[in-house]
Amino acid sequence: MTTACTDCPLRCQPMFQPMNAEEITFMQAFKSAEVEVPAGQVLLWEGQPSPWLFTVLRGQGLRSKMLPDGDRQVVNFVFPGDFLGLQSGVMGEMKHSVEATTDMTLCRFARADLWRVFRDQPARAFDLTYLAATEEHFLGEALLTLGQRDATSRLAWALLRLWRRAVATGMQGPRGVPLPWRQRDLADALGLSLVHTNKTLARLRILGAAHWSGGYLAVPDPAVLAELAQEEDGAATPRPLF
Amino acid sequence: MTTACTDCPLRCQPMFQPMNAEEITFMQAFKSAEVEVPAGQVLLWEGQPSPWLFTVLRGQGLRSKMLPDGDRQVVNFVFPGDFLGLQSGVMGEMKHSVEATTDMTLCRFARADLWRVFRDQPARAFDLTYLAATEEHFLGEALLTLGQRDATSRLAWALLRLWRRAVATGMQGPRGVPLPWRQRDLADALGLSLVHTNKTLARLRILGAAHWSGGYLAVPDPAVLAELAQEEDGAATPRPLF
DNA sequence: AGACGCGCATTAAACTGTGACATAGCTGGA
DNA sequence: TCCAGCTATGTCACAGTTTAATGCGCGTCT
Numbered sequence: 001m002t003t004a005c006t007d008c009p010l011r012c013q014p015m016f017q018p019m020n021a022e023e024i025t026f027m028q029a030f031k032s033a034e035v036e037v038p039a040g041q042v043l044l045w046e047g048q049p050s051p052w053l054f055t056v057l058r059g060q061g062l063r064s065k066m067l068p069d070g071d072r073q074v075v076n077f078v079f080p081g082d083f084l085g086l087q088s089g090v091m092g093e094m095k096h097s098v099e100a101t102t103d104m105t106l107c108r109f110a111r112a113d114l115w116r117v118f119r120d121q122p123a124r125a126f127d128l129t130y131l132a133a134t135e136e137h138f139l140g141e142a143l144l145t146l147g148q149r150d151a152t153s154r155l156a157w158a159l160l161r162l163w164r165r166a167v168a169t170g171m172q173g174p175r176g177v178p179l180p181w182r183q184r185d186l187a188d189a190l191g192l193s194l195v196h197t198n199k200t201l202a203r204l205r206i207l208g209a210a211h212w213s214g215g216y217l218a219v220p221d222p223a224v225l226a227e228l229a230q231e232e233d234g235a236a237t238p239r240p241l242f
Numbered sequence: 243m244t245t246a247c248t249d250c251p252l253r254c255q256p257m258f259q260p261m262n263a264e265e266i267t268f269m270q271a272f273k274s275a276e277v278e279v280p281a282g283q284v285l286l287w288e289g290q291p292s293p294w295l296f297t298v299l300r301g302q303g304l305r306s307k308m309l310p311d312g313d314r315q316v317v318n319f320v321f322p323g324d325f326l327g328l329q330s331g332v333m334g335e336m337k338h339s340v341e342a343t344t345d346m347t348l349c350r351f352a353r354a355d356l357w358r359v360f361r362d363q364p365a366r367a368f369d370l371t372y373l374a375a376t377e378e379h380f381l382g383e384a385l386l387t388l389g390q391r392d393a394t395s396r397l398a399w400a401l402l403r404l405w406r407r408a409v410a411t412g413m414q415g416p417r418g419v420p421l422p423w424r425q426r427d428l429a430d431a432l433g434l435s436l437v438h439t440n441k442t443l444a445r446l447r448i449l450g451a452a453h454w455s456g457g458y459l460a461v462p463d464p465a466v467l468a469e470l471a472q473e474e475d476g477a478a479t480p481r482p483l484f
Numbered sequence: 485a486g487a488c489g490c491g492c493a494t495t496a497a498a499c500t501g502t503g504a505c506a507t508a509g510c511t512g513g514a
Numbered sequence: 515t516c517c518a519g520c521t522a523t524g525t526c527a528c529a530g531t532t533t534a535a536t537g538c539g540c541g542t543c544t
Contacts, residue, residue, distance in 0.1 A: 125371070
């Protein structure tokens with residue numbers, strides 16, 4: 001049973017900009033299926049085209065690139081509401097892989113229909129460009145973090161980002177926000193070794209800035225984490241939902 | 243005297259995908275001015291909106307982000323044909339600054355007219371999304387480089403990218419390709435100290451892989467540089483010209 | 485024309501944040 | 515029950531940073 005766009009649980013979250021009735025009607029028609037994906041499955045492969053694009057309805061994952069020698073760079077973590085596959089849609093092939101860390105539910109769209117968005121719905125096409133620019137902005141922030149910050153600041157930055165994104169998507173619970181990834185994933189995102197990441201996470205725990213365990217992240221005072229991250233305090237910036 | 247789009251010196255370069263007659267006519271009307279910018283001037287400021295977007299007709303520059311403590315991350319180098327200001331156009335403000343390293347000539351477009359592209363020219367809107375995805379792809383590659391490569395490999399990767407981009411834009415001369423930036427700029431792009439960058443450039447020179455001096459870069463055998471960069475050999479991938 | 489000063493490139497030496505290696509304990513799935 | 519994978523910790527090595535100094539070239543001033 002697929003979720004009607006009028007019943008979408010994400011649209012009311014502060015993370016996402018509102019949609020008008022015409023846009024919802026168009027998206028309902030544009031959505032071709034809703035698929036369940038088990039944890040561990042790769043949704044999109046680096047270097048390959050895909051006939052589908054996706055919006056994440058439920059679950060979490062990550063985007064990564066590989067070096068020939070097997071080293072992996074995690075380029076982003078995937079949350080509900082993220083749009084997947086835009087590179088394949090406009091450039092013909094994905095430049096990174098996307099894999100499910102937890103079981104996921106995806107709204108699926110046909111790549112062959114993407115041109116209809118540009119032809120018939122310029123406002124939605126504008127939102128797609130907005131999402132691409134949002135990803136570009138995030139990667140610029142990540143590049144700054146890897147290029148100019150030390151390990152403690154990098155981890156503080158990453159945990160703050162992940163915490164803000166999860167809170168704005170309505171995922172906060174009594175134990176904190178769900179963080180289903182491994183320390184290896186965070187190490188590969190921040191250009192650190194696994195051992196050094198573990199030691200630096202321990203330092204953040206001792207400082208009381210962040211506590212990640214059992215698949216949950218607790219941030220007692222986000223301003224403390226923001227200071228360690230050399231970031232200003234504040235919430236996640238809303239973006240279009242596609 | 244502005245350059246007519248029919249006379250654009252960039253369109254025939256292998257770096258850029260072809261444009262049809264309708265697209266050229268639209269761009270001629272869309273272009274509001276041609277401006278000269280002296281070396282050192284900032285074209286776009288991080289954190290601020292801009293009423294203009296630009297395509298670089300001539301000259302070179304860089305894009306950068308600043309940390310509160312004054313550290314700078316160079317996020318990309320700017321070449322003829324690059325489109326500047328898309329983040330301001332769709333997100334309302336620039337997420338990085340753009341400054342001229344040499345004297346530059348820019349084709350200028352009004353941000354207020356950007357909606358016309360999406361409404362009237364879906365193929366051009368698609369190209370804009372393509373350009374945003376191209377920048378996202380590049381930043382993913384840069385993130386991989388900073389996260390998983392050592393200093394020698396990073397410099398080899400950067401010089402190879404810059405060389406390929408310049409060659410595909412028709413900038414090759416007897417002394418190599420023009421590289422007007424400082425070692426400080428490359429260091430700030432690759433997350434290295436100035437001293438270590440200088441030493442590693444010397445190593446590449448001794449290896450005969452790359453020779454950067456007097457504002458020019460010579461690459462005797464790009465396959466050698468590609469190997470040091472852990473990259474496959476090949477030319478720059480063509481992209482749309484806006 | 486000559487002097488001066490600033491910015492950039494280059495090099496040496498000392499220091500350190502991070503990586504590499506090894507080991508132990510815990511947990512969940514087969 | 516067993517084992518692979520993950521988390522955690524200690525120790526040592528080193529790639530890269532920091533500090534300091536020198537030389538060169540170019541632009542400005544006299």
